Amino acid sequence: MTTIPDDVLHISETEASRLLPNLPSPFAVLFERGDVSIELYAPRGADTQSPHTRDELYIIASGSGTFRRADQVCEFTIGDLLFVPAHVDHRFESFSDDFRTWVIFFGPEGGVQT
Template structure:
């Protein structure tokens, strides 16, 4: 956690959410080189994210909605785990006002596959 306490052993959802705003809907709370990065993400209105260079996991902390990955669409709710490989288009298509998700990027950045 990057706060004044210097502790990275625990961050609560409430503590993490206090750092978010409509202008900045995500914040990084833990990072260890290319091994892992953990963020909290809470988009407002529209999810505008683009594909990423690393594999990622979403752990839904609160809220519900629909998520698209490539050509698939799934519904999600609290406690669900969603996986997205690097460079695959994805977004939260619909989501409730209280929606928040932990985002875990892991592994090295990967170059886009040649098609």
């Protein structure tokens, strides 16, 4: 895990993306505080993630493609925001070679109950 210290004011997506090729997994944990965790994620070839135990947001940093959340499918591009509730199957099914996304996990285990 690569976490930025609390005293850092700015996290550059470009600089953070340089960490990814040297890591064993396609993501880097960059910031954690309370019930928030922020990662940069860049799968290569196929997205093999499984459902998570917390709610999450994706903010597309680069690239484009299609995203599946349960039986819903949408196209995405730079700047788009995608939401996935805890425990819901999801994945990036098709994406360009330059695809990277911020991942923001938030709230309690099991997701926010509304």
